[in-house]
Amino acid sequence: MLTEFDLIARYFMRPSHRASRAALGIGDDCALLEPSPGMQLAISSDMLVEGRHFFAGAHPIELGHKCLAVNLSDLAAMGATPVAFTLALSLPEAKEEWLAGFSKGMFMLADEHGCELIGGDTTKGPLNICITIFGELPSGQALRRDAAQPGDDIWISGTLGDARLALAGYRQEIVLDSATIEAAALRMHAPMPRIGLGIALRGIAHAAIDISDGLLGDLGHILERSAVGAALDADALPAGPTLLQQSQSMRRRFMLTGGDDYELCFTAPPAKRDAVMAAAQAANTPVTRIGMIGAGAGLRVIDGDGNPLDLQLRSFDHFASP
Amino acid sequence: MLTEFDLIARYFMRPSHRASRAALGIGDDCALLEPSPGMQLAISSDMLVEGRHFFAGAHPIELGHKCLAVNLSDLAAMGATPVAFTLALSLPEAKEEWLAGFSKGMFMLADEHGCELIGGDTTKGPLNICITIFGELPSGQALRRDAAQPGDDIWISGTLGDARLALAGYRQEIVLDSATIEAAALRMHAPMPRIGLGIALRGIAHAAIDISDGLLGDLGHILERSAVGAALDADALPAGPTLLQQSQSMRRRFMLTGGDDYELCFTAPPAKRDAVMAAAQAANTPVTRIGMIGAGAGLRVIDGDGNPLDLQLRSFDHFASP
Numbered sequence: 001m002l003t004e005f006d007l008i009a010r011y012f013m014r015p016s017h018r019a020s021r022a023a024l025g026i027g028d029d030c031a032l033l034e035p036s037p038g039m040q041l042a043i044s045s046d047m048l049v050e051g052r053h054f055f056a057g058a059h060p061i062e063l064g065h066k067c068l069a070v071n072l073s074d075l076a077a078m079g080a081t082p083v084a085f086t087l088a089l090s091l092p093e094a095k096e097e098w099l100a101g102f103s104k105g106m107f108m109l110a111d112e113h114g115c116e117l118i119g120g121d122t123t124k125g126p127l128n129i130c131i132t133i134f135g136e137l138p139s140g141q142a143l144r145r146d147a148a149q150p151g152d153d154i155w156i157s158g159t160l161g162d163a164r165l166a167l168a169g170y171r172q173e174i175v176l177d178s179a180t181i182e183a184a185a186l187r188m189h190a191p192m193p194r195i196g197l198g199i200a201l202r203g204i205a206h207a208a209i210d211i212s213d214g215l216l217g218d219l220g221h222i223l224e225r226s227a228v229g230a231a232l233d234a235d236a237l238p239a240g241p242t243l244l245q246q247s248q249s250m251r252r253r254f255m256l257t258g259g260d261d262y263e264l265c266f267t268a269p270p271a272k273r274d275a276v277m278a279a280a281q282a283a284n285t286p287v288t289r290i291g292m293i294g295a296g297a298g299l300r301v302i303d304g305d306g307n308p309l310d311l312q313l314r315s316f317d318h319f320a321s322p
Numbered sequence: 323m324l325t326e327f328d329l330i331a332r333y334f335m336r337p338s339h340r341a342s343r344a345a346l347g348i349g350d351d352c353a354l355l356e357p358s359p360g361m362q363l364a365i366s367s368d369m370l371v372e373g374r375h376f377f378a379g380a381h382p383i384e385l386g387h388k389c390l391a392v393n394l395s396d397l398a399a400m401g402a403t404p405v406a407f408t409l410a411l412s413l414p415e416a417k418e419e420w421l422a423g424f425s426k427g428m429f430m431l432a433d434e435h436g437c438e439l440i441g442g443d444t445t446k447g448p449l450n451i452c453i454t455i456f457g458e459l460p461s462g463q464a465l466r467r468d469a470a471q472p473g474d475d476i477w478i479s480g481t482l483g484d485a486r487l488a489l490a491g492y493r494q495e496i497v498l499d500s501a502t503i504e505a506a507a508l509r510m511h512a513p514m515p516r517i518g519l520g521i522a523l524r525g526i527a528h529a530a531i532d533i534s535d536g537l538l539g540d541l542g543h544i545l546e547r548s549a550v551g552a553a554l555d556a557d558a559l560p561a562g563p564t565l566l567q568q569s570q571s572m573r574r575r576f577m578l579t580g581g582d583d584y585e586l587c588f589t590a591p592p593a594k595r596d597a598v599m600a601a602a603q604a605a606n607t608p609v610t611r612i613g614m615i616g617a618g619a620g621l622r623v624i625d626g627d628g629n630p631l632d633l634q635l636r637s638f639d640h641f642a643s644p
Binding site: 023024027028030033035040041042043044045046047048050052074075077078080087088089090118119124125126128134135139142144145208 | 345346349350351352353354355356357361362363364365366367368369370371372373374375396397399400402408409410411412440441442443445446447448450452454456457461464466467468530531532547
């Protein structure tokens with residue numbers, strides 16, 4: 001029988017010869033960590049619940065990847081370099097096959113970003129995965145939500161809407177062939193956090209956020225906290241390759257309100273356009289200019305000709321009635 | 323209707339005029355934190371699940387207290403000073419009365435220890451509370467599990483076994499009158515983390531751990547990681563005031579294996595006995611000498627006359643059947 005300590009030793013402790021950033025890792029009451037000189041720690045927690053953030057029976061390798069990816073995405077949105085994370089895991093039972101897959105998916109992504117598991121907790125209960133992640137960045141250089149300035153360009157990395165299209169296919173909101181769902185679902189199951197871009201944008205971008213609940217809602221957080229407004233060009237939004245095949249109205253809806261994209265939305269002054277493009281190239285991540293920050297409150301969505309679009313759209317709220 | 327953002331604003335954001343240790347708190351992709359110069363961060367995560375760590379329908383004020391207390395106890399066991407914490411919360415529904423109580427219990431204890439909520443997550447799902455806590459301590463002064471030395475005294479703070487007695491009463495393993503259960507249950511519902519003692523023991527104690535799963539099992543972690551053994555004097559163990567009224571065999575069993583005590587078990591060289599007593603007095607926390615670390619492997623329990631006790635006892639394992 002697999003005990004709690006066997007489980008941790010077998011699936012979550014790594015060979016001790018690996019280079020470690022933590023002064024003390026798994027196995028004590030606390031882990032010990034200190035940021036490099038002159039650096040601040042950026043800290044974020046995300047909790048993922050079965051049936052809410054992922055389907056029951058989700059593939060464990062993809063799930064391990066995704067749980068860490070959404071946390072890394074929060075670091076990317078601050079411009080932080082990943083350092084370490086803790087994992088708290090509630091499991092209905094200790095299934096070895098599931099644990100092997102989950103830890104493999106998680107550690108593959110962790111190793112890619114040099115992010116070390118330094119502690120956590122395991123318990124029996126409904127499947128729930130809570131990761132707290134630690135990055136570091138030079139003091140004062142964080143890409144904060146409250147730093148957008150009137151006149152800033154609004155940018156988005158990568159493409160939008162494919163994860164939402166996959167969800168629509170799974171839910172049978174629309175009829176899609178299985179090849180289309182599968183292609184779109186890659187974005188839902190294996191989001192790639194934009195760590196390199198976030199770091200490259202230090203000192204260039206003003207404000208940034210990652211798109212987890214939909215562009216309108218997430219950009220809305222920047223506007224609210226920066227006390228500014230924005231005009232967003234719906235025709236400039238970069239649709240995911242699979243969503244591109246769908247109708248204009250669906251494209252707009254899914255790009256503006258679809259969750260699970262994990263792209264970076266950021267603002268930067270027009271004088272920094274070349275610097276933004278150079279940062280994007282250095283990070284090997286496409287970026288698109290999609291609008292402008294204004295001094296007045298509110299978020300207007302316009303088309304390519306500047307005509308306002310009347311949209312009845314809202315973002316995802318975990319406690320809203322369905 | 324209470325949205326996710328209302329919920330956070332109403333119950334978890336504090337007046338902004340409070341002095342803040344974090345460079346950036348709730349409301350961005352990450353919080354920003356840096357330890358004071360020369361200090362390391364001590365980090366611990368605990369996940370509490372309804373029906374496993376607390377009863378369904380637990381009193382929300384007590385629950386808020388307890389969830390933070392078990393995390394503070396991990397800081398105490400490292401000798402760390404509390405700084406901040408994140409809270410990830412999965413709730414079946416956003417009930418205002420529950421949220422008001424839970425946040426009150428949590429913040430009352432947080433304020434007592436100057437520990438600031440700097441971020442987290444809220445989602446809908448089975449009740450699950452995951453706190454990651456941050457403390458700080460001078461680099462190199464942590465009370466680690468692997469630092470016990472042969473010849474060290476073994477000490478315990480406070481008293482043991484009352485929380486386990488309350489559990490036995492609730493489960494009707496034994497017949498107890500309701501006044502006895504109520505008195506014992508104070509220890510189960512409102513554990514007091516030994517923060518002051520942990521800090522006072524810096525530079526005095528060698529190894530330390532907090533007792534969450536039972537003395538035998540938790541002391542066993544110190545022995546295993548320090549590659550030492552121990553002799554424990556069962557007659558020296560300090561029973562909780564309610565447990566004191568029970569039979570010797572029950573006292574021994576509950577003190578040796580009962581969970582939820584959240585006392586500190588620590589080791590220190592005999593030459594430091596006066597320093598330990600002075601630290602305990604400074605922290606206003608009674609301590610008792612209960613045994614000795616030896617060079618040979620294994621944990622022997624003896625009585626006050628030095629006779630070995632044959633005990634078939636084990637510690638709590640979250641994945642053990644049943």
